[in-house]
Amino acid sequence: MCGKRRFTLAHECAHQILFGMESDNDKRTHESKYAPRAAYSLRDLKTREDWNEWQANVLGAAILMPQKEIDIAMRQFARGRVLRNYEGRFNYIDCLSLTLLCQSLGVSKSAAIIRLRQLGYIEDRPFAEYDDPLEVWL
Numbered sequence: 001m002c003g004k005r006r007f008t009l010a011h012e013c014a015h016q017i018l019f020g021m022e023s024d025n026d027k028r029t030h031e032s033k034y035a036p037r038a039a040y041s042l043r044d045l046k047t048r049e050d051w052n053e054w055q056a057n058v059l060g061a062a063i064l065m066p067q068k069e070i071d072i073a074m075r076q077f078a079r080g081r082v083l084r085n086y087e088g089r090f091n092y093i094d095c096l097s098l099t100l101l102c103q104s105l106g107v108s109k110s111a112a113i114i115r116l117r118q119l120g121y122i123e124d125r126p127f128a129e130y131d132d133p134l135e136v137w138l
Contacts, residue, residue: 003108007060014059015052061115064107073101074121082123083116086130093134 074080078097083090090098102112116122 003102003106003111006064006106007108007111010060010063011056014056014063017059018052018055057114058118061111061118065105065112065115067119069105070101070115070119070121073104074116077101077104078121082121085113085117085122085124087124087127089127089130091130091132091134 074097077100078094081094081097083094083098098109098112098116101116102109105112107115113122117124
């Protein structure tokens with residue numbers, strides 16, 4: 001199963017887990033607040049939906065990429081180094097480390113980058129500082 005699909009499934013499972021953790025009173029409030037046949041503006045739904053999506057993304061990432069597993073993978077594939085992101089570009093060694101981590105955990109690069117950034121394993125730098133000693137310019 002591809003990494004993107006695995007994250008989508010973890011995200012949707014997280015919605016179910018989080019909904020199950022809400023109190024019965026909160027569940028009833030949501031049901032009565034949002035009538036099934038009423039039309040709501042995007043503004044009405046945006047704040048609540050953003051919070052729900054953020055929670056599901058964070059929990060989904062934690063399910064697929066627990067901090068302990070990330071710590072182990074970063075020691076194994078990056079020798080404990082922080083990966084440097086130059087506005088979406090990584091040097092060869094960091095890109096290889098990221099690819100191996102993604103393959104090991106079965107996640108997409110975009111999901112891994114977000115999680116690694118949350119855990120302090122990615123340092124963002126301006127592209128002007130990009131330097132890859134293995135890259136040859138003709």
